[in-house]
Amino acid sequence: MEDKKFTVRAAERALDILLCFTEKREWSLTEIAQHTGLNKSTVYRLLVTLEGKGFLRRNPETEKYRLGFRIWELSANLSQSDDPAVLFLPEMERLRDELEETVSLYIRDGMERVRIQAVESHQTIRRVAPIGDRMPLTVGASSKVLVAYAPPETQEIILNDPSWPETIDRERYRKQLEEIRRRGYATSMEEREAGASAVAAPVFNRLGEIIAALAVSGPVGRLTEEKMEAFAPRIIEAAQRMGKMVKGGAAVR
Amino acid sequence: MEDKKFTVRAAERALDILLCFTEKREWSLTEIAQHTGLNKSTVYRLLVTLEGKGFLRRNPETEKYRLGFRIWELSANLSQSDDPAVLFLPEMERLRDELEETVSLYIRDGMERVRIQAVESHQTIRRVAPIGDRMPLTVGASSKVLVAYAPPETQEIILNDPSWPETIDRERYRKQLEEIRRRGYATSMEEREAGASAVAAPVFNRLGEIIAALAVSGPVGRLTEEKMEAFAPRIIEAAQRMGKMVKGGAAVR
DNA sequence: AATTGAATTTCAACCAGTGAAACCGGAGGA
DNA sequence: TCCTCCGGTTTCACTGGTTGAAATTCAATT
Known part of the structure; x- marks a missing residue:
């Protein structure tokens, strides 16, 4: 193009x-x-x-x-690198070059999420995203996506886990998840980290199961609410393409 | 072309x-x-x-x-018809149209072989090949291919099976199999059926295991020794292409 | 610094690729 | 039966996209 x-x-x-x-x-x-x-x-x-x-x-x-x-x-002749971390890299690079912001890929591991792949923006002020980082499932756009699209039973387990903060109103939270599913993406502003916003969309396998969350993150100054809204369709699109690349219906981890 | x-x-x-x-x-x-x-x-x-x-x-x-x-x-978007019988059909049709002789696909089932797919020549005199037919493993080009490329242990079991005719000289037979492996294909003339010749080549999966035998057969009058020799490379090529189409390393049946 | 080997870019010539329009052949309706 | 419609196929003349040779860049080696 x-x-x-x-x-x-x-x-x-x-x-x-x-x-x-x-x-x-x-x-x-x-x-x-x-x-x-x-x-x-x-x-x-x-x-x-x-x-x-x-x-x-x-x-x-x-x-x-x-x-x-x-x-x-x-x-x-492709069947080797089934590893999404490798497989999705080109698509993530593409997205980074398009939006000029850091792109991360997260999967859920129990009550945490793990960044299994990332490509950073070229800008001097940017979100730095070390691969392998672990974060709680309670905050951040990617977390919300991972929870929102988890199968109902899993969702219940997560919400009832002892590590889940009592301060979060379950009913309000469920409403939020519903809203995310409706829109197809989630946003967060300074939720996990001061000065950082993020937009995240789900990556589904062919069976419609969520296998990862694709997130774009940057400084709140650049990633304004309008900006995130504008980015969302592009992120969703990229996530869909990534989903199509996964063989069979195997979920990740 | x-x-x-x-x-x-x-x-x-x-x-x-x-x-x-x-x-x-x-x-x-x-x-x-x-x-x-x-x-x-x-x-x-x-x-x-x-x-x-x-x-x-x-x-x-x-x-x-x-x-x-x-x-x-x-x-x-293809992942439906993994069935080789369906999957290989176009390639078999191609071969039939090229050589104008009946093309069959066999797999081994114990001490028998089964025709799991076939496309018949358009000629009025032709080999008729009903799908599902079962034949003994002891005769015919496809049988020899199926035995020649079977793993050694399997080969031993076959040769020592009580149903194996005592009249076949084991040593000569082994030499024949070796010759087939050397050339990459087998032929037969009026071996199983009067008036019929056949050429057969192995179909391997990605792990190099034989999954089927691809055979071209017709009347001895048309399928002369020279003709079969000329056909062999085309059959081998088609069999190789077919092998490449098989996902993973799974053997058939 | 010189040399190699590979990828990239330039350039002018020409023919392969193109769109419009004609053609065909079967399905369906009058 | 004939006619019409609507896909797929083929023709044709024009032209600009495609091409190979050669020049250029770039990095790795000597």
């Missing part, structure tokens, strides 16, 4: 067509043409090319296109 | 580059250029394109290219 300088248009278009298949299993020529905004002829030729190389195949019944066996062949 | 008429060259080249990654995990620009025979500049631009779209990513340490997260996203 940035440096269009040294790219090959025809190849880009072919890849765009392939990417349609992350959204829907089957596409007809016309559907793809509409969705991508390309000319029918162009799409046709690219489809012939993709089919010829085995990246797509036609469903004989519906006449529509589906992904072909080459994708299997390729994905088989 | 056949109808080059309506394909887009630039897209084809991009896909060729992607396909390199079925053979090796990491490639440098120069390696790809040599392997594909394309100009370095061309490869460079296509790599930039592929990386920009997330189909490739660079290993920061080695500076080389690897497959990117988009492949995950796509393969996630």
